[in-house]
Amino acid sequence: MENKEKIKELVDGCLRNNRKSQEQIFKLFYGKMLGICMRYTNDRDTAQEIVQDSFIKVFEKLKLFDNSGSFEGWIKRVVVNTAIDHIRKSKKDPFLTDNDSDFRLGGVDPTIESEELEMKDVKAEIIMEAIQKLSPSYRAVFNLYVIDDYSHKEIAEALGISEGTSKSNLSKARVNIQKMIEDKFIKLH
Amino acid sequence: MKNNFNNYIKQSFEDFEIPYDSAAWDKLSKKLDVHLPVKGKPNYKLWIAASILTVATISTFILATSTFVENPTSTNSSSSKKDVKSTIDNNSKTSSNAIVENKNNEKVENSIVEIKSNSSPILVGCGISTTKTNNQDLKIVESIITTTSQKEENTSIPTFKAINDVCLGDNIEIANSNNSDIILSFPNGKTTSIKANTKTEFQTSIAGEYNVGYSKNNVFVAKEKFIVHSINSVDFAIDNDNIYTEGVPTIFLKANSNAVSYNWTFESLKTSSQTKEAEVQFYNAGTYKITLTTTNENGCSSSETNKVTVKSDYNLIASDVINLSDENSKNKTFMPYALTIRNVKFKMFIIDANTGATIFETDDANQPWDGTDIRTGNKVNGTNYIWKVSLNNPLPGENANYKGVITRL
Numbered sequence: 001m002e003n004k005e006k007i008k009e010l011v012d013g014c015l016r017n018n019r020k021s022q023e024q025i026f027k028l029f030y031g032k033m034l035g036i037c038m039r040y041t042n043d044r045d046t047a048q049e050i051v052q053d054s055f056i057k058v059f060e061k062l063k064l065f066d067n068s069g070s071f072e073g074w075i076k077r078v079v080v081n082t083a084i085d086h087i088r089k090s091k092k093d094p095f096l097t098d099n100d101s102d103f104r105l106g107g108v109d110p111t112i113e114s115e116e117l118e119m120k121d122v123k124a125e126i127i128m129e130a131i132q133k134l135s136p137s138y139r140a141v142f143n144l145y146v147i148d149d150y151s152h153k154e155i156a157e158a159l160g161i162s163e164g165t166s167k168s169n170l171s172k173a174r175v176n177i178q179k180m181i182e183d184k185f186i187k188l189h
Numbered sequence: 190m191k192n193n194f195n196n197y198i199k200q201s202f203e204d205f206e207i208p209y210d211s212a213a214w215d216k217l218s219k220k221l222d223v224h225l226p227v228k229g230k231p232n233y234k235l236w237i238a239a240s241i242l243t244v245a246t247i248s249t250f251i252l253a254t255s256t257f258v259e260n261p262t263s264t265n266s267s268s269s270k271k272d273v274k275s276t277i278d279n280n281s282k283t284s285s286n287a288i289v290e291n292k293n294n295e296k297v298e299n300s301i302v303e304i305k306s307n308s309s310p311i312l313v314g315c316g317i318s319t320t321k322t323n324n325q326d327l328k329i330v331e332s333i334i335t336t337t338s339q340k341e342e343n344t345s346i347p348t349f350k351a352i353n354d355v356c357l358g359d360n361i362e363i364a365n366s367n368n369s370d371i372i373l374s375f376p377n378g379k380t381t382s383i384k385a386n387t388k389t390e391f392q393t394s395i396a397g398e399y400n401v402g403y404s405k406n407n408v409f410v411a412k413e414k415f416i417v418h419s420i421n422s423v424d425f426a427i428d429n430d431n432i433y434t435e436g437v438p439t440i441f442l443k444a445n446s447n448a449v450s451y452n453w454t455f456e457s458l459k460t461s462s463q464t465k466e467a468e469v470q471f472y473n474a475g476t477y478k479i480t481l482t483t484t485n486e487n488g489c490s491s492s493e494t495n496k497v498t499v500k501s502d503y504n505l506i507a508s509d510v511i512n513l514s515d516e517n518s519k520n521k522t523f524m525p526y527a528l529t530i531r532n533v534k535f536k537m538f539i540i541d542a543n544t545g546a547t548i549f550e551t552d553d554a555n556q557p558w559d560g561t562d563i564r565t566g567n568k569v570n571g572t573n574y575i576w577k578v579s580l581n582n583p584l585p586g587e588n589a590n591y592k593g594v595i596t597r598l
Contacts, residue, residue, distance in 0.1 A: 017225055019218065026214050031206030031406070038207065052217050056224050124205040124407035127198055129378055146195045147202050174194065183379065 007071050014062050026055055029072065033079045039143045040083035042132040054082040080148050084158050087140055130180035138173035145170050205407050347371050347403050352415040356489035357396045359417075364388035372409055374400045376417070380409065393417045418487035421448055425481045427497050434468075436527035437584065438503045440479075442467045448483030455479055458586045472503040472587050505578060505591050512598040513560045513568055523595055524557030525578060534581035542573035542594070560597070572597050 010028075013021025033054060037047035057078050065074050131139055140159060144150035145166070150158065155166045347367035355361055365371045365383040373389075374380045376397025383389050396419035400411035428441035443466045444451055453462040455469050456478040462469075471477050477499065482492035505525035512520045528535055539549035539558045548562040548569065558576075560568045574595040583589045 017227055019221070019227060022221065023214055023218070026217060027209055030209055030213060034207045034213075035202070035205045039202070048213065051213070052220060055217055056220055059221065059225055124201045125404065125409045126380065127201055128205075146198050177198070178194065 008067060011062065011065070011067075011071065014059055017059075022055075022059055025058075029075050032072070033075065036076065036079050036148075037083055038128060039131050039147065040080075040087065040140065042139075046086070050079070050083050050086050053086070054079040057082060076148075080144070081158075084140065084144075087136060088159070126181060127177070130177045133180060134173055134176060138169050138176065141166050141169040142173035142177065146174075201407070207408055208406065345369070346405075347412075349401055349413040351413055352399075352401065354416040354418060354487075355393060356418050356487070357393055357420045358491075360390060360392050361415075361417075362388055362390040363401060369403065371401060371403050374402070374409060374411070396420075418489045419485070420489045420491040421446055421483050421485045423448075423481055423483050423491050423493035425479075425493065425495065427479065427495060429497055433506060433527070436506065436529075436531040437470050437587075438472065438499065439468050439470055440497055442469065442479065442481070444481055444483065446483060449486050450484045452482045452484075453479065454482070460585050470503075470584060470586060471497070471499045474499050474502050503587075504593055507576065507591070507593050509594055510596050510598055511558075511560060511574075515598075522557035522559045523576065524554060525576070525591070525593075528554045528578065536579050536581075538577045539595070540575040540577065541569075541571060542575050543571060548574075569597065 007028075010021045010025050014025055030051065034047055034051050037050040037054075038044065041047045041050065054075075058075055061078070065071065131142065134142060141155055144155045144158065145152065152163045152166045152170075155161075156163045159166070161169075347365070347369055349371070350364075352361070352363065363373060363383060365385060365387055368385050370382045370384055372380050372382050376395050376399060396417050399415050399417060400409075401413045401415075402409055402411040404410070424445040426443045426445060428443070432438055442453060442462075447465075451463055451465055451467075453467045453469070455461070455471075458469070458471075460469075469479065475498070476496050478494050478496055480492050480494040482490050484490045505527040507525035507527075508520075508523065510520070511523045515521050523539070524537075528537070534552065535554075536552050537550065537558075538547050540546065541548050541562075546564070548564060549558045550563075551558070562569050574597065575592060576595055577590065577592045579590045580587070
């Protein structure tokens with residue numbers, strides 16, 4: 001998807017505040033970025049809002065992007081940061097509460113590998129659903145660490161929590177996700 | 190283990206994206222007009238001028254391109270030129286039509302926007318360079334569109350048949366006649382895939398909305414939905430305490446759950462009741478099944494069966510003794526108690542157990558046998574007598590004939 005030449009042309013257009021170039025950039029990355037936002041919220045409307053805010057930032061701060069790195073990676077960072085901002089704004093202090101009821105799914109560590117073949121068609125959708133069911137505090141840590149490559153230190157800074165909380169939320173989130181994915185499959189026969 | 194899991198999750202989201210929605214751009218575009226307004230928007234006159242210029246430059250381009258296409262010695266590949274040509278054709282169409290009217294067509298829409306960008310002051314007036322920029326932009330637009338349309342072709346959309354709503358517990362069959370797998374999503378969020386060209390049948394065990402669809406770019410796209418309607422739980426109470434009511438052995442029944450309609454059925458009886466509260470009579474000793482079927486607002490029925498035990502046969506609640514010298518008039522005479530309170534036509538005979546002769550008969554509950562042998566007009570002096578009653582119109586399930594012994598004390 002990301003053809004450097006084309007992207008560079010479009011970025012140049014965007015730097016000139018050309019709506020057409022902005023639209024094409026938006027069209028190119030909208031789907032992926034909305035996918036990311038969907039992981040950080042549990043409703044599509046909020047995700048859409050974050051995407052909109054993110055792209056405004058992208059176009060406003062485009063001059064800060066140096067062409068050396070991946071443009072998609074850069075947009076992704078902006079989107080993830082916007083998602084974090086949004087979570088921090090919407091909840092007063094969601095990261096300090098360790099709600100035990102969020103952990104009720106815990107138990108035996110299930111193996112994912114055995115399900116992999118059957119999951120090939122719907123895996124992202126199912127994982128998405130599971131992630132969306134997590135509490136906001138677990139969801140943010142899980143997304144940041146497992147999918148968006150943040151370290152516990154970075155997560156702690158971004159969310160204003162301790163590294164310990166980050167680690168503990170991650171492990172609880174992981175158990176919940178595993179359990180939910182495992183439960184997802186009903187054998188019909 | 191942990192790393193496997195992390196990698197697995199991460200990988201599955203690598204190419205995850207949600208289909209494009211042009212409404213999202215419209216919304217963002219409006220926001221950008223506030224945050225990043227475009228300076229010096231073209232006025233109407235300039236736009237007309239630009240359009241004329243565009244038509245002119247495009248026409249020139251078509252001519253040039255046509256020549257290229259017809260020329261087999263061209264070093265460029267002819268397919269890429271065709272793409273460009275078709276886009277330009279669209280352009281030339283739009284130049285003579287109202288722009289808004291063509292918005293439904295994606296290709297045309299892109300071409301229109303292209304004309305608009307031409308009309309921006311930055312590009313207008315650049316002469317030949319306008320054409321060049323235009324050309325480059327077109328290529329990009331075209332390649333994006335091509336990418337999109339190829340994707341759509343690769344994931345051909347399976348076809349789905351409508352599935353009728355059912356009630357919980359009903360069996361349902363879903364056939365997938367497509368060459369690709371389809372997905373069934375359950376009301377509880379779980380999903381399962383139905384393989385290409387197979388069908389699956391199962392008994393519904395969860396009520397709610399089911400969706401059948403397919404996976405597009407790893408997103409579930411629901412195409413057909415059906416409802417598995419819930420059924421009401423059925424529960425009813427049996428009141429068997431007041432053994433006789435108005436002379437008949439009545440069992441009272443009451444449904445404990447609300448429903449749109451009720452239907453009570455009884456073992457060994459042809460009768461049924463359709464009210465929330467019902468009653469039933471069993472005239473012979475035994476254990477009987479009572480079934481209540483209720484139907485809810487969705488037309489879904491469910492039933493519950495309970496058993497009731499009747500301890501003794503019904504015999505018109507007749508006494509088995511007569512004491513002609515007793516002070517209590519009820520004991521001095523004989524008439525089955527039920528006949529005195531039931532409004533029923535009957536004939537009763539009293540028979541001398543020793544001779545078999547009928548010594549009394551009546552069809553009036555107010556004229557009980559008072560011990561008189563009507564053949565002689567004298568009171569009887571034996572010990573054992575038999576009574577027989579036949580009812581003209583017995584109740585449903587009731588015997589027409591009853592009999593018993595009377596001992597004279």
